[in-house]
Amino acid sequence: MCIKIMTHENVVFNENDTMSSTPSHPLVWQQHLSEGRREDDPVVMLNIAMLAISHLTANHPFFVRMALKTLLVSTKSEPIVQTTAKEFMFGYPSALATLGNTFLPNWISFEKVGLIDRMYDFSTDFETFYTGKSNPAESGLYATYRGETTLPQWEDEHCSNIEHASDGTKFKSFLLPNETVKFFRKSMCRPIHLYRVGEKKTFGRLSGYSYVFEDNAFDNGVTNTANKCFCRKGYCQPVGLIDVTDCYYGFPISLSFPHFMGGDVGLKKNITGMNPDPAMHSSEFIIQPESGLPLSLSVKVQINMHFQNLNNYQAVSKFSHLTVPMLWFEIMMPKLPDFLDSRFNFYLNLLPWVNPLSFWSALLLGVGFLGCAITKATLQMSNYARKTTSISERKFARVNIIQNLSGVAPNQAPGACEMKLINDRLEDKHTMKPCDEIDSKFQDLRRLSKLALEIEPALSDSEETTENEKSSKTPNSKSNVLSV
Structure with a gap:
């Protein structure tokens, strides 16, 4: 042979x-x-x-x-x-x-x-x-x-x-x-x-x-x-x-x-011997x-x-x-031969699956990344909204504290002279021009406004602490501040 x-x-x-x-x-x-x-x-x-x-x-x-x-x-x-x-x-x-x-x-x-x-x-x-x-x-x-x-x-x-x-x-x-x-x-x-x-x-x-x-x-x-x-x-x-x-x-x-x-x-x-x-x-x-x-x-x-x-x-x-x-x-x-069988098995049987598998893998990976990005963006927006709300709440808290300490009803809007005095105090203006109608009652309001500004940092710190820190504070701390 x-x-x-x-x-x-x-x-x-x-x-x-x-x-x-x-x-x-x-x-x-x-x-x-x-x-x-x-x-x-x-x-x-x-x-x-x-x-x-x-x-x-x-x-x-x-x-x-x-x-x-x-x-x-x-x-x-x-x-x-x-x-x-x-x-x-x-x-x-x-x-x-x-x-x-x-x-x-x-x-x-x-x-x-x-x-x-x-x-x-x-x-x-x-x-x-x-x-x-x-x-x-x-x-x-x-x-x-x-x-x-x-x-x-x-x-x-x-x-x-x-x-x-x-x-x-x-x-x-x-x-x-x-x-x-x-x-x-x-x-x-x-x-x-x-x-x-x-x-x-x-x-x-x-x-x-x-x-x-x-x-x-x-x-x-x-x-x-x-x-x-x-x-x-x-x-x-x-x-x-x-x-x-x-x-x-x-x-x-x-x-x-x-x-x-x-x-x-x-x-x-x-011809003899022929046997097809x-x-x-x-x-x-x-x-x-x-x-x-x-x-x-x-x-x-x-x-x-x-x-x-x-x-x-x-x-x-x-x-x-x-x-x-x-x-x-x-x-x-x-x-x-074995080496050709292996090579063409890869070309003909395995390689045709590479393109669709690569496509779907890339698609799923892209969807996963997109989902992570959307989730992250949503959480960031939620945190931003929560911080904005907290700042607004702190501003309203200032007014409410002053109203409570001054005896003004919470739902009662302060008068024009009252608001002028409050704004002047919040903006740390040292030279104030009270209205002619302000009596001795609003002289005390100056003292209360000053007290509210001193209380405000404590409120701000309280908003920014974690839940565990909140729970660890003693109940007397707030009452002590309010009793001053």
Whole structure:
């Protein structure tokens, strides 16, 4: 088993809210995950280079075919070869590949042939993705592939347009239940749509929905007429195959589900060991709809060589009109790494509560502060009113004391001369001009007025003491003052 390390090199951020980079997806062998299998285990497989070149030149002029036959004989090429598992997947030496690289470097840029090695060759690729700055829903989706929004090998927009497709690392955000998802990988050589099925599933601390390949995705126009544009140069491969010839140097490579699951029954003719099982061979993407984050995925693909008429080459004629399964593999992510699960749990499950909680907390705190301010202001106003009332009461007390001591009834208003004498005394005027009518009775009023002013400080002090101080005073204190 191998682990794929996905990186992006030469990253450039563009002014139109996109990011361009060169992808790199190296595979690293993991012996402890391989269940006893080893890279150097021997395998017997087709000679990819020989059969591919034979297929490419099968309908070429006679002199081209004769030159190739001579080359095949001189290099002692055989249609069946034995290699190790690593060589078959990542490349084994081939005299034909070496010659092609020498004389046709623009076509054959490699000296070794390996199925997985060719599928993961991104040396000439550059991709541009939306950053999501202007539209968060499209973050991480394709803007262009190799500078174009369409693939050159397909003519119709349905078959060629890859804009807003996902490479599987991040899907469209804010997905609606009935919305399909566009998926594109270089290895598939075409865009394909996914649709939602089933109920919500939980992986770690996040939940998402299952998305699978659309029905009749590989029918090449037999049922879904829109897929007719996947017929390369007018030739439609049997149902269940994806023609990726133009993405692999013209080699007759076709993709399918494992064991030709869902494919034409003729694909299994003359091939033994085909036992398709949807439970084992189906592909599935679990996507968190708000973020477009894949929580789990399992993509299972079979690599085949699909041949047409090879009767012009005797050595390989037995493979004419045959689809030979080479291997099938699974791209798998059982679940998010723990650190990503924790981070996105905070972003998606906890962070949405921060804004409303902050709003209501601030609102309640503001109401509390407002209530405290109102209460404090009310108490201050009440104290001010009480002090004002106390001052007024003390002023009236002066007059009442004088009235009581002078024998004037409390409810009887003093006369004009009396009031003049009182006011003059309260204002501490030392020079007084009594009325001519004042008799000896009002001479005594001067003495009483002076006495009232002496009593006043005692009244003022009595108003300002606390209840405890009031209660602590003896009853005789007041009577003693009044008895003077």
